[in-house]
Amino acid sequence: MHVHEGLAVQFEAQRDHLRAVAYRMLGSLDEADDAVQLAWLRADRADRGEIENLSAWLTTVVARVCLDMLRNRRTRAEQPLTNATDALVEQRGGTEPEHEAVLAESVGLALLVVLQRLTPAERVAFVLHDMFAVPFDEIATVVGRSTVASKKLASRARSRVRGVAAIDEVDLARHHAVVEAFLIASRGGDLNTLVTLLAPDVVRRADRFAVPAATATDVHGARAVSEETRMFAHRARSAEVALVNGTPGIVVAPGGRLVVVLRVTIEHDRITEIEVIGDPRRLGTLDLGTGRN
Structure with missing residues (x-):
């Protein structure tokens, strides 16, 4: 089998996992698919001889792509002021893809909402470690921080995700x-x-x-x-x-x-x-x- 074809087969075997990682980071199925496609382009250009664990390597590649997308999103600050009633009517009418709604519910609607309020680095660190058990030394290479700083990012994100109760x-x-x-x-x-x-x-x-x-x-x-x-x-x-x-x-x-x-x-x-x-x-x-x- 041609080397390129072999990589494509291995990548397809990882697609669902990579899509799940990207969706939790980005909160949008369309953007998650874009991130996975960008990860494929980077994988296709990489030197495969230096890759020991393809799944782990692809996960970090997708994470880097998502981090860039989150940072660009924050820079643009694109937050359309959509009337809530219109958005709900639109969703009920079926313009929201059904499989994305099911995926959102499986992750947790409240969790997705709170994740959107984290900084890009906090979100990436939390998703990789707390949801996919990626070691902090690997997370450090993604977010460009030390291992200790990456642990602090995840810890801070974890506290914000949980929230602080105002009652006993x-x-x-x-x-x-x-x-x-x-x-x-x-x-x-x-x-x-x-x-x-x-x-x-x-x-x-x-x-x-x-x-x-x-x-x-x-x-x-x-x-x-x-x-x-x-x-x-x-x-x-x-x-x-x-x-x-x-x-x-x-x-x-x-x-x-x-x-x-x-x-x-x-x-x-x-x-x-x-x-x-x-x-x-x-x-x-x-x-x-x-x-x-």
């Missing part, structure tokens, strides 16, 4: 359970369960980026909020519980792209207020975490 562990677990139950009931349109999870005088507040123009910015009462929640069940299918400013809330992120955050206030194990935030400027100021170690 007992209340955190209880509040998380309430929000999780609310999200499950929202997905299933379970009106009775929704009503029981909400305080009788609950208030749902929203900015104009988060709801359609004809929808009230404030809704009062457990029944009214529950009925509205059923109307927006499609949002819950692209949502996940996360830490929002230190307490359990909900991120709505179709395909891993943050469009809406729900800040949830809980008293006596019932939800007393839901603030729905879709304004991109406000979303950028929120402290988000997965709440998981």
Whole structure:
């Protein structure tokens, strides 16, 4: 077999793995495919005689490509101010590739959202070490830092991904359970369960980026909020519980792209207020975490 053909066969055997690495770093399946293709071009030009472990070498090549793409993205600062409602309607209508949505859910929507807030080097170090067990000495060659500095990058990223709780562990677990139950009931349109999870005088507040123009910015009462929640069940299918400013809330992120955050206030194990935030400027100021170690 020709040397080039042999490399192509070996590369194809690694494609799914490389795509998984790139997707977690970039949060976009299209960009992940571009990164993998660039990695192939570099592999095809490399001196294969110096490569001992092709899989490990290709992983670092893809990581370097992703790091460059993340840095370029940050330099351009391309963050379109898309109305959250339009984005959700677009996603529900099927323009978001179904396989990317499934992939995002398998990785974790909250994790993808939080990863986007890391620096490029932090994101690469965290993904390589914590998600793919790449040794720090290899990570150091990718990010251009020492091994010790690479460990610090991953540690800092890990702390930011986890987030810092603003309440004690007992209340955190209880509040998380309430929000999780609310999200499950929202997905299933379970009106009775929704009503029981909400305080009788609950208030749902929203900015104009988060709801359609004809929808009230404030809704009062457990029944009214529950009925509205059923109307927006499609949002819950692209949502996940996360830490929002230190307490359990909900991120709505179709395909891993943050469009809406729900800040949830809980008293006596019932939800007393839901603030729905879709304004991109406000979303950028929120402290988000997965709440998981």
